[in-house]
Amino acid sequence: MLTCDILVVGAGPAGSSAALEAANSGANVLLIEKKKNIGVPVQCAEYIPKLLLNKIKISRKSLVQDVYGLKTYLLNDECRESRLPGCMLDRSVFDKELALCAEDAGATVYINTTCISNNKEKTLLNKDGRKTDVVSKIVIGCDGPKSTVGTWINSVNEEFVVGMQYSIPLVDPLDFTEVYFDYDFFGGYGWLFPKDTYANVGVGIKYASNFKTNKSLGVLLKQFVKTLEKDGKIKNKPTSTTSGLIPVGGPLQTVKENILLVGDAAGQTHPITGSGISQAVICGKIAGRISASAVRKEKIELLDEYEKEWRGIFGDELERARKKRRFLEENWNKLDMIIKKCWTTFQEYYYD
Numbered sequence: 001m002l003t004c005d006i007l008v009v010g011a012g013p014a015g016s017s018a019a020l021e022a023a024n025s026g027a028n029v030l031l032i033e034k035k036k037n038i039g040v041p042v043q044c045a046e047y048i049p050k051l052l053l054n055k056i057k058i059s060r061k062s063l064v065q066d067v068y069g070l071k072t073y074l075l076n077d078e079c080r081e082s083r084l085p086g087c088m089l090d091r092s093v094f095d096k097e098l099a100l101c102a103e104d105a106g107a108t109v110y111i112n113t114t115c116i117s118n119n120k121e122k123t124l125l126n127k128d129g130r131k132t133d134v135v136s137k138i139v140i141g142c143d144g145p146k147s148t149v150g151t152w153i154n155s156v157n158e159e160f161v162v163g164m165q166y167s168i169p170l171v172d173p174l175d176f177t178e179v180y181f182d183y184d185f186f187g188g189y190g191w192l193f194p195k196d197t198y199a200n201v202g203v204g205i206k207y208a209s210n211f212k213t214n215k216s217l218g219v220l221l222k223q224f225v226k227t228l229e230k231d232g233k234i235k236n237k238p239t240s241t242t243s244g245l246i247p248v249g250g251p252l253q254t255v256k257e258n259i260l261l262v263g264d265a266a267g268q269t270h271p272i273t274g275s276g277i278s279q280a281v282i283c284g285k286i287a288g289r290i291s292a293s294a295v296r297k298e299k300i301e302l303l304d305e306y307e308k309e310w311r312g313i314f315g316d317e318l319e320r321a322r323k324k325r326r327f328l329e330e331n332w333n334k335l336d337m338i339i340k341k342c343w344t345t346f347q348e349y350y351y352d
């Protein structure tokens with residue numbers, strides 16, 4: 001039987017940030033990750049806004065290139081250029097570096113360890129194929145879109161975009177990320193995010209939607225790649241493929257008794273853009289700090305402060321984005337007319 005103050009489930013950006021902050025605040029932290037290799041496989045387009053670098057300590061190894069902004073391509077080939085300084089990451093390095101920071105701060109990190117179930121006293125883990133109980137005062141669920149911890153407090157994501165992505169060579173280096181709208185990409189979009197001599201090229205569409213399309217996501221991605229190839233941007237030789245789920249239903253209830261949810265597990269991902277790394281890191285830090293304080297002061301009710309604090313930062317925008325997504329999906333057949341109201345780089349997005 002293991003014991004700790006705070007059990008953090010999942011060593012993605014949310015979990016490692018929560019574990020780092022809690023350990024720095026003096027708590028005894030156990031961070032568990034079901035994968036054997038943290039950060040792999042990468043299931044992400046790997047863009048972060050530059051401002052996030054002020055919140056984390058990572059080396060140049062995690063950063064592949066800078067980008068100046070975003071080009072949004074509309075259906076009539078109109079292109080809007082927006083200045084959005086950012087960085088392209090190597091998530092396989094980034095996630096490992098964040099976990100190492102948590103370990104350096106004093107957190108114990110177990111890989112190849114999956115949480116299975118929980119009752120009020122303890123959590124059952126499968127560590128290296130063996131069942132082990134852990135007794136903790138607090139559990140922070142940072143276990144991604146289909147969170148096991150979320151099921152313990154009946155707080156689970158129900159709406160998803162599914163994304164499929166190739167890594168593919170660029171013809172010339174690019175210093176803007178690019179997003180493409182198309183009637184076929186229901187509830188989502190296509191993207192080309194440059195990574196030095198390669199790019200992450202992907203398509204995301206609403207998962208399990210009843211939208212009538214005969215084309216699978218794989219077919220849509222292949223067609224998108226052909227278009228970009230014709231435009232002279234990429235060479236059509238993918239070197240790897242990845243896919244993943246993005247929760248887009250908006251934030252969930254994130255605190256119940258001694259359990260907190262953070263990042264994708266909490267539905268903190270932006271329902272329109274699908275971006276979630278910043279929220280995962282920032283909300284993870286808040287969860288870690290408040291949990292450590294609750295342990296120190298022996299006041300579990302302090303955990304409610306977590307929900308208040310993160311909603312104070314992200315709540316209004318996530319709520320706006322949730323409503324925009326509903327409007328976008330309901331009016332998809334008029335996409336060319338409504339897109340500016342529904343995409344974050346247009347002023348019209350912020351009018352109502």
Ligand SMILES: Cc1cc2nc3c(=O)[nH]c(=O)nc-3n(C[C@H](O)[C@H](O)[C@H](O)COP(=O)(O)OP(=O)(O)OC[C@H]3O[C@@H](n4cnc5c(N)ncnc54)[C@H](O)[C@@H]3O)c2cc1C
Binds near residue numbers: 010014015034265277
């Ligand atoms: C195709 C795609 C492209 C994206 N592109 C971007 C982008 O460019 N920029 C951006 O900001 N966001 C992007 N996102 C979203 C971003 O990847 C997530 O918001 C972010 O990873 C959330 O971090 P997290 O720590 O909450 O969850 P995750 O990164 O999903 O980490 C959760 C961790 O928990 C582990 N885990 C799961 N269950 C258990 C369990 N039972 N026990 C132990 N461990 C467990 C998992 O193995 C995983 O390591 C993209 C997502 C997808 C799918």
